[in-house]
Amino acid sequence: MNNEFDWIQSVSPKKLHQPSVKVGIGDDAAIYSVHSEFDQVVAVDTMVEGIHFTRKTMPIKSIGYKALAVNLSDLAAMGAIPLYYLVSVAVPKQGWTQEELSKMYEGMDQLACKWQVDLIGGDTVSIRDTLVLTVTVIGKVKRDRHLLRSQAEEGDVLFVTGEVGLSAYALEHLLNDESPRVDQSSFARFLKAHQEPEPQLEAGQLLAKGDGRVSLNDVSDGLAHEAKEIAEASGVNIVIDWDSLLIPQEFNTHPIEKQEDWMLYGGEDFQLVGTVSAHYWNELVLRFKEHHLLLHKIGRVEKGEGTVFMKRHGTRSIIEKSGYHHF
Numbered sequence: 001m002n003n004e005f006d007w008i009q010s011v012s013p014k015k016l017h018q019p020s021v022k023v024g025i026g027d028d029a030a031i032y033s034v035h036s037e038f039d040q041v042v043a044v045d046t047m048v049e050g051i052h053f054t055r056k057t058m059p060i061k062s063i064g065y066k067a068l069a070v071n072l073s074d075l076a077a078m079g080a081i082p083l084y085y086l087v088s089v090a091v092p093k094q095g096w097t098q099e100e101l102s103k104m105y106e107g108m109d110q111l112a113c114k115w116q117v118d119l120i121g122g123d124t125v126s127i128r129d130t131l132v133l134t135v136t137v138i139g140k141v142k143r144d145r146h147l148l149r150s151q152a153e154e155g156d157v158l159f160v161t162g163e164v165g166l167s168a169y170a171l172e173h174l175l176n177d178e179s180p181r182v183d184q185s186s187f188a189r190f191l192k193a194h195q196e197p198e199p200q201l202e203a204g205q206l207l208a209k210g211d212g213r214v215s216l217n218d219v220s221d222g223l224a225h226e227a228k229e230i231a232e233a234s235g236v237n238i239v240i241d242w243d244s245l246l247i248p249q250e251f252n253t254h255p256i257e258k259q260e261d262w263m264l265y266g267g268e269d270f271q272l273v274g275t276v277s278a279h280y281w282n283e284l285v286l287r288f289k290e291h292h293l294l295l296h297k298i299g300r301v302e303k304g305e306g307t308v309f310m311k312r313h314g315t316r317s318i319i320e321k322s323g324y325h326h327f
């Protein structure tokens with residue numbers, strides 16, 4: 001690899017999307033101007049080789065794409081509009097070429113162009129064994145229009161913005177070397193969900209625009225875990241209605257326990273899960289239809305203190321806050 005400074009030069013954007021950037025890459029820090037009618041929104045998430053990806057589970061370009069996507073997903077979950085991002089990369093001294101790192105940045109750039117977000121800084125260091133990629137995103141939300149996990153109330157509708165379980169299904173096949181055994185044309189959308197998930201920014205912004213009260217979270221650790229976070233933050237119980245979940249046809253030939261593993265506990269779906277009051281629901285569904293976006297009812301909110309239930313064929317069971325845990 002050339003020296004670190006040439007490398008930084010090579011990943012510096014030639015052109016920026018946001019006119020608010022006053023100083024981007026190249027000085028000690030970035031500067032951007034702000035508008036007072038908006039609040040600033042910031043999030044950071046890290047991807048670690050061996051934990052979030054391996055060379056077997058992810059093409060290199062997708063590692064970059066996903067690292068930015070998971071962060072944009074957190075902004076989506078706040079109802080925010082993304083503006084800028086910073087990238088910190090720790091590169092092992094062996095095993096990664098500059099071409100590969102450039103590919104990783106290409107993945108980020110592809111998604112950044114789609115959402116008009118600008119790379120305004122970062123950090124480059126070496127590490128012993130595995131690559132670590134940390135992305136920080138900065139966005140904005142109209143003052144007092146942000147969406148929180150703590151706004152659910154008894155009687156609300158529980159919704160998701162798309163299918164869940166696709167990412168975990170793909171990952172299981174990738175880890176078990178089974179992807180050649182599944183039908184490749186139908187496997188493609190599962191692979192896409194795992195490798196290059198689409199952050200639901202439009203859905204998040206649409207939910208923030210309306211007048212109704214909304215609670216919202218993004219599905220990184222699994223539907224069960226995220227629903228539990230909403231239930232606990234809001235001080236309510238949540239019932240997930242298994243029979244109303246969108247179950248991919250490919251799951252039908254697998255035992256129900258496997259389906260539950262993928263759909264409730266698998267994680268990394270990066271759909272949004274949330275609640276709205278029942279009388280606002282129909283209007284919201286219409287608005288989503290107008291924007292060609294999916295909003296799917298999967299349960300309801302009840303009085304309680306943070307318990308999540310799953311109801312299947314009329315029988316309820318308590319769902320634990322399990323999903324992917326680092327500790």
Ligand SMILES: Nc1ncnc2c1ncn2[C@@H]1O[C@H](COP(=O)(O)OP(=O)(O)OP(=O)(O)O)[C@@H](O)[C@H]1O
Nearest residue numbers: 042043044045046070071074077217218219220221
């Ligand atoms: N090491 C840390 N130091 C300080 N704050 C942290 C740390 N880790 C997480 N947080 C904060 O805790 C809150 C929850 O973080 P968490 O990472 O669980 O959410 P998330 O990003 O939505 O989930 P995921 O990481 O699974 O995508 C956030 O406000 C986050 O900024």
Ligand SMILES: Cc1ncc(C[n+]2csc(CCOP(=O)(O)O)c2C)c(N)n1
Nearest residue numbers: 051052053054057220221266267268324
């Ligand atoms: C090789 C490989 N093994 C396992 C997984 C699964 N996985 C890792 S982290 C995580 C939760 C989200 O992470 P975080 O909580 O850090 O946002 C999940 C579901 C994977 N993606 N790749």
Ligand SMILES: [Mg+2]
Nearest residue numbers: 044045046074
């Ligand atoms: Mg996080």
Ligand SMILES: [Mg+2]
Nearest residue numbers: 074077218220
């Ligand atoms: Mg989140």
Ligand SMILES: [Mg+2]
Nearest residue numbers: 045070074220
């Ligand atoms: Mg996150």
